[in-house]
Every structure is written in C-alpha cells, then in structure tokens.
Amino acid sequence: MSDSASWTPLHAQLHRTLKVRQLLPSGQRLLVAVSGGQDSLCLIKLLLDLQPKWGWDLAIAHCDHGWRSDSADNAKYIKQLAQFWQVLFYGKTAQQIPKSEADARHWRYQVLSEIALSDDYAYVVTGHTQSDRAETLLYNLIRGSGADGLQALTWCRPLSVEADNNIWLVRPMLEILRSQTGQFCQDQQLKIWSDSTNQDLKYARNRIRTELIPYLQTHFNPRTEQALAQTAELLQAEVDYLEQATEQLYQQAIIFEPNSTHLKINRLILRQAPLALQRRVMRRWLQEILPTSPTFEMIEKLTALIEAPNRSQSDPFPGGAIAKVDGEWIYTI
Numbered sequence: 265m266s267d268s269a270s271w272t273p274l275h276a277q278l279h280r281t282l283k284v285r286q287l288l289p290s291g292q293r294l295l296v297a298v299s300g301g302q303d304s305l306c307l308i309k310l311l312l313d314l315q316p317k318w319g320w321d322l323a324i325a326h327c328d329h330g331w332r333s334d335s336a337d338n339a340k341y342i343k344q345l346a347q348f349w350q351v352l353f354y355g356k357t358a359q360q361i362p363k364s365e366a367d368a369r370h371w372r373y374q375v376l377s378e379i380a381l382s383d384d385y386a387y388v389v390t391g392h393t394q395s396d397r398a399e400t401l402l403y404n405l406i407r408g409s410g411a412d413g414l415q416a417l418t419w420c421r422p423l424s425v426e427a428d429n430n431i432w433l434v435r436p437m438l439e440i441l442r443s444q445t446g447q448f449c450q451d452q453q454l455k456i457w458s459d460s461t462n463q464d465l466k467y468a469r470n471r472i473r474t475e476l477i478p479y480l481q482t483h484f485n486p487r488t489e490q491a492l493a494q495t496a497e498l499l500q501a502e503v504d505y506l507e508q509a510t511e512q513l514y515q516q517a518i519i520f521e522p523n524s525t526h527l528k529i530n531r532l533i534l535r536q537a538p539l540a541l542q543r544r545v546m547r548r549w550l551q552e553i554l555p556t557s558p559t560f561e562m563i564e565k566l567t568a569l570i571e572a573p574n575r576s577q578s579d580p581f582p583g584g585a586i587a588k589v590d591g592e593w594i595y596t597i
C-alpha cells in the first residue's frame with residue numbers, strides 16, 4: 265500500500281477477486297486504461313495500492329478521441345496523475361475524430377493493443393463495473409441477442425481476435441458497482457473528470473443507465489444491477505460449455521472438399537444433436553463462408569435444411585453462396 269492509503273473494504277474485495285479468479289498474476293506488467301472517469305480512476309488507485317502485495321509493473325494509457333472541447337485538458341490531467349504516482353504514462357490522440365462510439369472503441373482497443381505489444385504488457389486492464397455489465401446485458405437483450413451477447417462483458421478475453429499476440433483484456437471490477445467507485449473516489453479525494461457525453465440521452469446506453477435501470481430499481485428490484493450481472497455470470501459459463509460442444513460437433517460433421525474451398529456438412533450427424541447445437545454449428549459454418557456476421561434469419565434457414573427434403577436449397581447468402589441438400593449432405597456452391 266502507498267503511504268497515504270488505508271485498506272478499505274473495496275481494496276479487500278478486489279484483492280480477493282484477483283486471488284480467486286487469478287486474473288492478474290503477480291509480477292506482471294499491466295497497462296491500465298484510464299479515461300479519467302470514476303471507474304477507471306478507482307481502478308488505478310486500487311491497483312496502485314495493491315501493487316506492493318502483487319509486485320506488478322503498472323503503467324497508465326489514456327486515449328484522447330478529441331471529441332470534446334476539454335479532451336486535451338482531460339488527457340493532461342491523467343498525465344499529471346501518472347507523474348504524481350510515478351507511473352509510466354502513454355497518451356495517444358486520434359488523428360481523425362471517431363464518428364461513432366463504436367469507431368472510438370475500435371480505435372481505442374487498437375491503440376491499447378499496439379502499446380501493449382510494443383512495450384511488452386501482457387495485460388490491458390479496464391474499469392468496467394458490475395453496473396456496465398448489467399447495462400450491456402439489457403442493451404443486448406433489447407436488440408435481440410442470444411446467450412452470447414447476454415453473457416455481457418467477460419472477466420478476461422484475448423485483446424485482439426485477429427492477432428495471436430497473447431495480450432489479455434482483463435476487467436477485474438465486474439463485481440463492483442458504479443455507486444461504489446463513485447464513493448471510493450470521493451473518500452480518496454480523487455478528482456473525477458466528468459464526461460459530458462455520458463449525459464447525452466441520444467446514446468442508448470446513457471438512457472439505460474440514467475432512466476431504465478433506476479426505473480427497474482424503483483419498481484421491480486432494488487438490486488437490479490446485481491441480478492442482471494449475476495445472469496451474465498451464469499450465462500458466461502453456459503456459453504463456454506455450449507461453444508466447446510459446438511466445436512466438437514462441427515469437427516465431426518464438417519468435411520472440407522479436397523481441391524476446393526467448399527465445405528459440406530453431414531445432416532445425419534446434426535440430426536442427432538439438440539437444436540441449440542444445430543443452430544450454433546450452422547452459425548459457425550456461416551461465419552466461415554460469409555463476409556459479414558450471420559443474422560438470426562440466415563442461421564434459421566440453414567438449420568431448416570437439416571430436416572428438409574432432398575434437393576432443397578437456401579436463398580443466396582450475402583456474397584452469393586447457396587446451401588443445397590444432397591442426400592445426407594448440405595453443401596455450399
């Protein structure tokens with residue numbers, strides 16, 4: 265613990281989570297993503313205080329999207345904090361202002377990935393909370409997601425799906441509420457850099473946070489955030505299990521045609537499997553052949569071919585591929 269810090273229940277909670285879940289092993293180099301909001305400030309302060317116990321090498325990364333008039337001052341503030349804490353600071357400014365939240369996120373993760381790769385950080389750590397998890401679950405539920413989207417924010421995942429670079433994105437605060445991070449910053453007298461775009465109700469996520477969750481808390485369940493996060497936690501284990509079973513079934517049922525890029529899949533093997541796995545295998549197959557993510561309708565059409573009469577075929581998928589039934593096989597042309 266640093267000199268001025270005292271051990272609070274939140275320190276103990278994070279320490280316990282890190283131990284039980286083995287999220288950030290001792291002695292590792294950690295790149296902590298700090299926006300200046302209450303969650304990531306709470307995260308970095310807790311990690312700094314726990315550092316003597318774990319022996320990590322900590323650094324701070326801040327990404328300036330440039331989309332608020334106070335963006336540069338925000339970045340400067342984080343740099344000053346890093347200097348005060350004597351922690352290495354990486355500040356990156358977007359060359360072009362991102363057009364959407366999704367673009368901003370994409371750029372941010374790319375930047376974090378590049379820093380981690382070039383300066384040898386095996387872990388990038390973010391301040392996502394239990395409240396974020398609950399909101400993400402609700403957001404995805406309303407948009408019609410399956411269990412995969414509802415598991416909402418996992419504790420740990422590879423930072424980049426494309427590159428095999430062994431950098432992990434870790435979210436150690438998924439059991440800590442936003443109300444707790446706010447209280448912690450206040451108790452520790454940490455100045456929060458408030459993000460005016462967080463109040464903008466044109467962003468669906470903000471409306472879920474400021475209107476929908478409080479409504480659910482008042483009228484249905486005061487522990488709405490915890491309950492939704494718990495659902496996400498349960499679904500995470502179930503999705504892991506289903507994905508393993510899917511992979512096994514896929515490998516049993518699929519055949520790669522020699523001298524061709526075509527794949528064919530065995531209907532008799534798939535018929536033995538439950539619908540949940542049939543759908544997942546078909547999604548997996550479509551992910552191989554389509555240029556875009558498969559939709560629910562596409563997966564349903566392909567799944568229907570498992571029981572369809574011989575010579576049935578699908579409508580063209582994006583990119584032009586068609587699936588056809590030939591006896592015990594479904595193949596694409």
Ligand SMILES: Nc1ncnc2c1ncn2[C@@H]1O[C@H](COP(=O)(O)OP(=O)(O)OP(=O)(O)O)[C@@H](O)[C@H]1O
Pocket residue numbers: 296297298299303304325326327328329369372389390391392396
């Ligand atoms: N500008 C930034 N610079 C550095 N880290 C950031 C920045 N913005 C967000 N983060 C990191 O990401 C975490 C989540 O932030 P926020 O909820 O605003 O992002 P999000 O885009 O909703 O999340 P996600 O990236 O999972 O979709 C923060 O706690 C912080 O660790």
